[in-house]
Amino acid sequence: MTWSQPADLRAQVERLWQRGELLRAVVGDGTLGWPLRLSLKSPSTADLSNRFDAVRGWVRDISATPCVRIEWREWTHRVQGRQRLPDTLWIDMLEDALAMIGKTGDAHRFQALWQHTAEAQPALLPWLHRSPLQTLALAEHWPRLLAVVAWVQAHPRPGVYLRQVDAPGVDSKFIEAHRGTLAQWLDLALPPEAIDHAAAGMAGFARRYGFLGKPVRIRLRLLDPQLPQLPGCTGLTDITLDEDSFATLTLPAQRVFITENEVNFLAFPPVSSAIVVFGAGYGWGALARANWLHRASLHYWGDIDTHGFAILDSLRKYFPLAASFLMDRSTLMAHAPQWGEEPLDKRHTLPLSRLIDEEAALYDDLRNDRIRPQLRLEQERIGYRSLCAALATTVQDDSRP
Numbered sequence: 001m002t003w004s005q006p007a008d009l010r011a012q013v014e015r016l017w018q019r020g021e022l023l024r025a026v027v028g029d030g031t032l033g034w035p036l037r038l039s040l041k042s043p044s045t046a047d048l049s050n051r052f053d054a055v056r057g058w059v060r061d062i063s064a065t066p067c068v069r070i071e072w073r074e075w076t077h078r079v080q081g082r083q084r085l086p087d088t089l090w091i092d093m094l095e096d097a098l099a100m101i102g103k104t105g106d107a108h109r110f111q112a113l114w115q116h117t118a119e120a121q122p123a124l125l126p127w128l129h130r131s132p133l134q135t136l137a138l139a140e141h142w143p144r145l146l147a148v149v150a151w152v153q154a155h156p157r158p159g160v161y162l163r164q165v166d167a168p169g170v171d172s173k174f175i176e177a178h179r180g181t182l183a184q185w186l187d188l189a190l191p192p193e194a195i196d197h198a199a200a201g202m203a204g205f206a207r208r209y210g211f212l213g214k215p216v217r218i219r220l221r222l223l224d225p226q227l228p229q230l231p232g233c234t235g236l237t238d239i240t241l242d243e244d245s246f247a248t249l250t251l252p253a254q255r256v257f258i259t260e261n262e263v264n265f266l267a268f269p270p271v272s273s274a275i276v277v278f279g280a281g282y283g284w285g286a287l288a289r290a291n292w293l294h295r296a297s298l299h300y301w302g303d304i305d306t307h308g309f310a311i312l313d314s315l316r317k318y319f320p321l322a323a324s325f326l327m328d329r330s331t332l333m334a335h336a337p338q339w340g341e342e343p344l345d346k347r348h349t350l351p352l353s354r355l356i357d358e359e360a361a362l363y364d365d366l367r368n369d370r371i372r373p374q375l376r377l378e379q380e381r382i383g384y385r386s387l388c389a390a391l392a393t394t395v396q397d398d399s400r401p
Contacts, residue, residue, distance in 0.1 A: 003041055003047075004039070004042070009038055012039060013038075017101060020133055022097055027110070029129055034094065035093075037088065042086060043085065062086050067099050070090075071088040072084050073086075110135060114128055114135075121149055144169045147168050150167070151166070151170075152186060153189060156190065157194055160211065161211065218240070218246045218286060219238070219265070219277070220240075221239070221268065221275060222275055223274040227252065227253060227273065246290055252292075254273040255296060256293060256297070256298050257271070257276040257277070258300045259279060259301045261378075262278060264379055272395065284314060285318065288319070300325060302327060305376035306349070312327065317354065323394075326386070332377050338381035341374045
């Protein structure tokens, strides 16, 4: 049966709620017109003849639907005589629509939040207009969210940690948990000069609004004991520095190896005038700040899979001359017994513009599954003897004029 049922009528109003239209209408800022006409699929003349009892039940159910005004249609049926059926359904007022789906209380809460925001932070009203349902979801946090905005307005680009924000009921965990919302709000409430528009996303929240962020820590090992040591350090030292200290280190290293695997980092053999850096997932921009690093011969060692080549490609945005290390076809084919499978959520399928010809050819074979579907050779599965042989060749090549 295709006739509209009371549940179908409520569903039409529910869709208006889910789109935020009813809440926008609550504050006089919607596009709905009243009375609101509902879509109605009603029985046909043939249904009156063939399913008369069902039609009568349908009329009874529609008539009992609350908050709906019915316009009736009358005609004389050749068998059933004079009949009266619902023709057009209307919801006359916003209040009726809200009552029909049980949202009257939520609408009053939204109206109160709108009025509170209009008084405290009117610049945020466009956000409430765009996101009325999210507004309701944040209702219990609303006073604290507004308090954060007011604090940042009073202390633009404060140069302190989030832990030091002294707003009522606010701690650093609260701010971190609501960074997505606060970022949208602060963009509306702050003057342009108080925002670093180059910093974006969750990770860029602190820098975008002038807070101190957790320092990026860079871990390295000296592979040559003849390189200058930090005070108190001797031998092939394992060192961790913040990015500012790393940038000013000025190590006279001729070769720098970067590996994404900690075991490879720890077991990396001695190399003349060289260091190894543990990639660990921080952005390449932190390394790029070190001018001394741009004067070294840089070698990146990642997994032989599409994701590994995508990381190499991103590294070359900052270090165009960076070379790949143990990421070639011969290494892959020599370690067939160690092949694994690349997770689908890590795979890259788009062309990469910064790969050299040999790398691009291997990357294309991997992303198109020409060798084996989802082929992956993890860097830690490459034999230590192969590592030492590759290092000997790399050092020799770097020494050539």
